[in-house]
Amino acid sequence: MVIFVTMSVFVLVTGLNLLERSASTYQVTVVYCDTRPPKVIQVKTRTVPSHHMIKTYKLAVPVFMSEINVCDIQDVTLIKE
Secondary structure (H helix, E strand, C coil): CHHHHHHHHHHHHHHHHHHHHCCEEEEEEEEECCCCCCEEEEEEECCCCCHHHCECCCCCCCEECCEECEEEEEEEEEEEC
16 A cells, blocks of 8 residues: 555656756736736746636636736737747
8 A cells, every 4th residue: 555655646746857857937027907017927827828817706706827807918929839
């Protein structure tokens, strides 16, 4: 049983490392819904960021990654693969 758990943890950690390596870094301009000016942030993700990634379901304000009250994202540029 101990060997099975150890092997499972090893496979899980290895799989997560492989997924993290395939992530790319993007530079994204975040447009807020309030009066704040747009802000340029860096996002590390496996897919190209789009406005479909803005989470709104059962939330008080729209959220994109760690930014809150985001209406749109613009100027998506690949920085590093």
